[in-house]
Amino acid sequence: MAYDQIGGTSAGLAARLDAELRNAHPLDVLKAAYAHFGDRLTLVSSFGAESAVLLHLVSQVSPAIPVLFLDTGMLFGQTLDYRKTLAAKFGLTDVRDLRPAFADLATQDPNSDLWRTSVDGCCHIRKVLPLDRALGGFEAWITGRKRFHGGDRLSLPVVEEADGKLKFNPLANWSKAELDAYVAEHDLPSHPLVAQGYASIGCWPCTKPSEDGRSGRWQGQEKTECGIHVARAPGVASNVGGDI
Structure with missing residues (x-):
């Protein structure tokens, strides 16, 4: 478990930072996170429909902050191209492509059709x-979640603790209008699928065009999160599978 400089637990540090940063501008949240954790901080990005804003903000703090990108093997080709475009445009120097383990695929999804029976x-x-x-090598990570996504995200704090690590949600307070205004101000490139009606973009089997938010993800199912942000009982590994 991570500890802060005055000996408190990571949960205590998260509460203190959330109180300090809950109304701060996203850039100030990122600066505070980087100042506290340095190379122990990473950003997790889907390079999806809303990802450019946070990636651009992070690049202004330090383009060397590691960016973890989950290349699931089920992504749209446009997402893979977009990842390369944004990394180059923003000068991100440490984008890490995370892929599923061969052994896991061979034993649990050899035909790449597990999504049909168990999303x-x-x-x-x-x-x-x-x-x-x-994430094993980091003490804190940054996500692109916002409250306007709805569901469990409605009460999203700016800083929280999960599984012994701190999670920073710099865009938690921002509305869709504020995101759009930032994109326009900085002339950020849009994900190619946005023009085709995709408001939220994940893996191709579970993503459909939608008019708003994440309604196009896992349509017809109760599922609203991939599992990355699902709370776990202490000491229990995750067993369930955005823009992230």
Whole structure:
């Protein structure tokens, strides 16, 4: 478990930082996170429909902050191209492509069709497990979640503790209008699929065009999160599978 400089637990540090930063500009949140954690901080990005804003903000703090990208093997080709475009445009120097383990695919999804029978199982081996492995070397991470996404995100704090690590949600307070205004101000490139009606973009089997938010993800199911941000009982590994 991580400890802050005055000996408190990571949960105590998260509460203190959330109180200090809950009304701060996203750039100030990122600066505070980087000042406190340095090379122990990473950003997890889907390079999806809304990802450019946070990636651009992070690049202004330090383009060397590691960016973890979950290449599930089920992404749209446009997303893979977009990842390269944004990394080059923003000068990001440490984008790490995380892929599912060969052994997990061979034993649990040899035909790449697990999503047909278990979307949670598919997310687990293609997203949750690779990210868990990659996060082992960090004490804090940054997400692109916002409250206007709805569901469990309505009460999203700016800083929280999960599984012994701090999670920073710099865009938690921002509305869709504020995101759009930032994109326009900085002339940020849009994900190619946005023009085709995709408001939120994940893996192709579970993503459909939608008019707003995340309604196009896992349509017809109760599922709203891939599992990365699902709370776990203490000491229990994740067993369920955005823009992240």
